[in-house]
Amino acid sequence: MSPIARYAPWIGAAVVLIALPHVFSSGASITMMSLMGFAIIFALSYNMLLGQTGMLSFGHAVYYGLGGFITAHALNIIGAGKLPVPLPILPLVGGLAGLSFAILFGWVSTKRAGTVFAMISLGVGELVAACSLILRGFFGGEGGISTSRTATLQLFGVSFGPQVQVYYLIAAWCLACAAAMFAFTRTPMGRMCNAVRDNPERAEYVGYSTQMVRYIAFCISGLFAGVAGGLAAIHYEIVTASVVGAGPSGFVLLMTYIGGVAFFIGPIIGAVLMTALQISLSDYTGAWQLYVGLMFILVVIYAPGGLAGLLLMHRPLVRTGTLTRLLPSYALAAVPALTLFAGAVLLIETSHHLLVKASEGPNMHALWISYDATSPAAWAGIVALLAIGFLAFRRTWPIVSNAWNEAAIEARRRLGQ
Amino acid sequence: MSSAVNTPALQLVDLHKSFGVTPIIRGVTLEVPLHERHAIIGPNGAGKSTLFHLVSGRFPLTSGQVRLKGEDITGMPPYLISRRGLSRSFQVTNIFPRLNVYENIRCSVLWSLGYRYSFWHLVERLRDARERAELILDQIHLADRRDVQAGLLSYAEQRALEIGITIASGADVIMLDEPTAGMSRSETEHAVALIRRVSEGKTLVVVEHDMSVVFDLADRISVLVYGEVIATDTPERIRANPAVQEAYLGTVAEPEHDHA
Numbered sequence: 163m164s165p166i167a168r169y170a171p172w173i174g175a176a177v178v179l180i181a182l183p184h185v186f187s188s189g190a191s192i193t194m195m196s197l198m199g200f201a202i203i204f205a206l207s208y209n210m211l212l213g214q215t216g217m218l219s220f221g222h223a224v225y226y227g228l229g230g231f232i233t234a235h236a237l238n239i240i241g242a243g244k245l246p247v248p249l250p251i252l253p254l255v256g257g258l259a260g261l262s263f264a265i266l267f268g269w270v271s272t273k274r275a276g277t278v279f280a281m282i283s284l285g286v287g288e289l290v291a292a293c294s295l296i297l298r299g300f301f302g303g304e305g306g307i308s309t310s311r312t313a314t315l316q317l318f319g320v321s322f323g324p325q326v327q328v329y330y331l332i333a334a335w336c337l338a339c340a341a342a343m344f345a346f347t348r349t350p351m352g353r354m355c356n357a358v359r360d361n362p363e364r365a366e367y368v369g370y371s372t373q374m375v376r377y378i379a380f381c382i383s384g385l386f387a388g389v390a391g392g393l394a395a396i397h398y399e400i401v402t403a404s405v406v407g408a409g410p411s412g413f414v415l416l417m418t419y420i421g422g423v424a425f426f427i428g429p430i431i432g433a434v435l436m437t438a439l440q441i442s443l444s445d446y447t448g449a450w451q452l453y454v455g456l457m458f459i460l461v462v463i464y465a466p467g468g469l470a471g472l473l474l475m476h477r478p479l480v481r482t483g484t485l486t487r488l489l490p491s492y493a494l495a496a497v498p499a500l501t502l503f504a505g506a507v508l509l510i511e512t513s514h515h516l517l518v519k520a521s522e523g524p525n526m527h528a529l530w531i532s533y534d535a536t537s538p539a540a541w542a543g544i545v546a547l548l549a550i551g552f553l554a555f556r557r558t559w560p561i562v563s564n565a566w567n568e569a570a571i572e573a574r575r576r577l578g579q
Numbered sequence: 580m581s582s583a584v585n586t587p588a589l590q591l592v593d594l595h596k597s598f599g600v601t602p603i604i605r606g607v608t609l610e611v612p613l614h615e616r617h618a619i620i621g622p623n624g625a626g627k628s629t630l631f632h633l634v635s636g637r638f639p640l641t642s643g644q645v646r647l648k649g650e651d652i653t654g655m656p657p658y659l660i661s662r663r664g665l666s667r668s669f670q671v672t673n674i675f676p677r678l679n680v681y682e683n684i685r686c687s688v689l690w691s692l693g694y695r696y697s698f699w700h701l702v703e704r705l706r707d708a709r710e711r712a713e714l715i716l717d718q719i720h721l722a723d724r725r726d727v728q729a730g731l732l733s734y735a736e737q738r739a740l741e742i743g744i745t746i747a748s749g750a751d752v753i754m755l756d757e758p759t760a761g762m763s764r765s766e767t768e769h770a771v772a773l774i775r776r777v778s779e780g781k782t783l784v785v786v787e788h789d790m791s792v793v794f795d796l797a798d799r800i801s802v803l804v805y806g807e808v809i810a811t812d813t814p815e816r817i818r819a820n821p822a823v824q825e826a827y828l829g830t831v832a833e834p835e836h837d838h839a
Contacts, residue, residue: 350689350705351698353678357686360675366657367635367667368748369690378696 172341179333183326192329198437199332200393203339205417205429207386212415213423214347215379216359217272218280221287222387222414227406228263228290229256229388230395231301234309237395241313249314249322253335253392260388261381268380273373275362287411294403306402309395322396332393339386344426346382355379416454420461422468431469449514456506482576484569491565495558502551504529508544586649588613588752588782589634589665594643596626596633596806603629605806607643611752616783618793621803622826627786628670630803631756634784635667636660647752662690666750670757670786672737674744676730680721683729683740684712687747712747718777719743720769735766739773746777753778755785759792771796794818802826 183192204226211217233256240247271282294301301307311322322328346352354375358365362372395401404410413436421432436454443450465472479485511528515535519526524536533540589611596604603626611617619627632638634645636657644653652660675683685702688711694700702708716722719739724732729740742758758774759767771792774785787793793800794814801811804826810817817823 345701346698348701348703349698350694350700350702351696353682353686353702354689354696356678356682357675360677361673363637363657364669364673364675364744365686367661367673368687368744369658369661370696371656371658374696378698382698 196329196332198434199336200390201433201437204390205433206343207383208414208418209429210383215355219283221283223410224290225260225384225387226391229260229391230401232259233392233395234307234401237309246315248317253389256392257385257389261385264381264384272376272380291407301403308400311396422470425470428468428470478573482573484573487569491562495562498551498554505547590646592644595641597641616798618797618800619786625803626806664750665752666745667754668741668745674729681725684715684747687744691748715747752782
């Protein structure tokens with residue numbers, strides 16, 4: 163591959179990251195894009211374990227969270243002592259913290275793979291979460307550790323007070339970390355991670371200690387998780403104990419899996435989408451976590467390759483120009499799918515209203531309609547939407563499936579396979 | 580370590596292995612000189628595969644000693660044994676199914692070329708790894724299947740890849756566990772030619788059911804019956820050995836062994 167083709171995606175990504183705040187210039191969107199930045203690093207670091215080395219961790223937020231705490235403490239020390247340290251290098255402190263704790267905890271947890279590893283990661287996660295309540299000096303108790311990013315050495319007059327400056331700091335780190343993690347997949351170590359994922363026994367017979375491969379992958383993953391945590395600390399200027407807990411550990415698993423673990427781009431898609439949902443959906447509905455959970459279940463059952471898998475399976479069709487044959491069937495299936503979706507949303511929202519917000523009275527508002535949550539007509543409507551949507555979707559799905567097969571066969575023919 | 584000319588490539592000293600109270604290997608002593616092609620035959624359940632697992636570090640020994648080119652490798656994990664130049668294949672195909680054919684081979688050349696756990700080299704730029712992997716691909720006739728995901732290969736192709744992974748590390752002691760199992764006549768001939776070619780100048784230990792393969796390929800044959808080696812000799816003398824005929828070759832006519 164020519165150097166230009168090799169670096170084109172990265173140059174493109176850099177241009178997009180620079181341009182984004184000019185396109186979405188509201189404070190809320192710049193904040194959201196900042197969150198996406200470190201969520202991407204966190205999810206990519208998680209996928210080093212899950213997708214690339216086949217290690218299911220339930221405690222990855224430990225390295226993210228501890229990276230955040232150490233960064234916050236470092237910021238406070240720098241601020242108190244007026245030390246000449248510029249802010250942009252501080253995520254490195256978070257990264258080194260994540261790396262150090264991964265070296266420590268990974269030594270135990272990577273001795274075994276599979277279920278044992280998953281259980282130990284859960285145990286380590288609970289251990290650190292428990293410590294966060296005991297070691298109040300370090301974790302700051304319930305209030306957490308507050309800090310200020312502006313008390314650092316200012317270079318070129320950049321104070322990092324305005325959010326957009328923080329955005330650019332996060333974007334630069336995000337790009338650098340993504341590039342580094344991508345490069346990692348192309349190294350002997352990165353390739354052996356895949357080999358250990360596929361067949362640990364055989365990896366041992368070509369000279370590699372699977373335990374060492376897992377351990378190194380775990381440490382490097384911890385490094386990048388720590389960078390993400392450091393950026394989060396800089397962004398929020400506060401780190402609380404909940405960040406090392408099971409919640410964030412579960413959320414990074416959701417992000418990564420929904421995005422697609424088999425593709426490098428998967429966790430990026432997952433992090434962007436889930437961060438957007440987390441912020442915007444919670445404005446619309448109190449039951450947003452239910453939607454995220456349902457989406458996760460649907461992806462696990464129907465699209466194990468994640469959203470990236472769904473998108474990339476269309477690549478040969480796009481390349482051979484056979485995608486257009488598929489679009490009518492997609493449009494046809496979209497009608498019952500949307501009906502079913504609307505029924506499901508109304509069911510969840512109405513139930514949520516009755517169960518959680520009963521004190522506000524029976525009148526509610528969902529999907530641009532106002533209605534009485536207790537009226538039989540509303541419930542009949544919901545059931546009708548669900549039933550009609552479900553039955554019609556079952557009727558249209560074979561059409562999509564046939565169209566897909568025909569397009570795929572044609573694509574294969576045109577590719578000459 | 581300087582090995583004398585007459586140090587055997589592989590030395591098994593009174594190996595014992597029991598699973599629970601059941602003895603599977605009952606005192607195997609065997610020497611395979613350098614550059615010999617050595618076959619191990621025996622009826623089903625004689626312990627041939629178990630013997631391979633003991634030598635290659637998959638199972639711990641109950642007692643005994645394994646020496647590789649004079650060095651004691653007893654109790655070492657498979658990766659340490661592999662790094663000392665012993666490489667083995669498996670009876671049940673054991674490849675990296677989601678990696679493509681080329682990458683399967685490349686994974687196997689990385690350690691011996693000294694790249695170890697490197698995350699500071701880019702594999703695409705490793706010319707020596709690429710050349711070695713491509714050479715192996717040519718040898719096992721899978722060059723035109725290079726970019727196919729290994730799990731999608733035909734059975735015979737996967738068997739060839741299995742041998743490719745085994746030899747790619749450049750090991751000088753190669754152990755093949757039933758390399759032609761389940762192959763058709765012509766595939767078997769192909770595989771035997773391949774094994775002969777790739778074991779040139781190396782030490783080969785092969786477990787094989789197919790008698791025509793064994794007598795065609797081996798310099799010497801050991802007969803394993805109920806966990807014991809009852810004879811080790813040249814193919815001609817093994818064929819003529821009455822104890823072997825009684826214990827093993829006499830049963831060749833039975834359908835379950837009749838691959839020939």
